[in-house]
Amino acid sequence: MAELSNHGNLNRAKELIFNSNKILVFSGAGLSTESGIPDFRSPGGIWSKYDPNDFYFDRIIADERAREKYWKMSTEMWETMKDARPNKGHLAVKKLEDMGKLLCIVTQNIDNLHQKAGNSPEKIIEIHGTAITVSCLSCRKKWPRAEIQEWIKQGIRVPQCDRCGGILKPDTISFGQAMPPDKLELAYRMAQVCDLCLVLGSSLVVYPAADIPHHAKRNGANLIIINRDPTPMDGLADVVLRESIGNVLEQILGG
């Protein structure tokens, strides 16, 4: 396995990035913790306070009380991310796009921070959806999230569609809800043609998303993993750096 976090490793990562022209950035929660958004799966995160089993898609659909609990949890999550700003790591990814090196971003994050950092929306594949819009599950009417949160602030505990009375849900992928097949397919296609997969802050344990970097590697791309903790794919990677994403990328790309 690659040696960790030494100077040689940083140079190797730099060399791989500078020799690549079609970089697929694969980002996860660890990228956004540096913007103050907690990793919901970490100890003290939202899933140590709420039981994820209460929020399976089928339950949210079937049961009004489950929906009420869902909106309470989801509102709490939204509060942590609505005003968050992109950090050095996000800005480095924007720089990769400015340098003409970015093929696309496949992100597990729902926080809109790649867009806020200035990356082109058409380069961002949000495989777990986005928290910044809400849709009616029946008629597909869509709202900005802030508008629905305003209803909730005014005392509505379970918002309903004002056009058809249908169930409203943020456009995030819930437990037990299938990933959008078009996005997943696009991500796989990109993984097939990228020359470098740069994993930023993902522990690579949530499937099928985590299979994307593996697929890139299988198809001949190099693989760099920058994540605080070990991942099941470290053994496959060309370089593993267990350091702050922002600091590493700043050292590689300049401030």
Ligand code: ZN
């Ligand atoms: Zn509707």
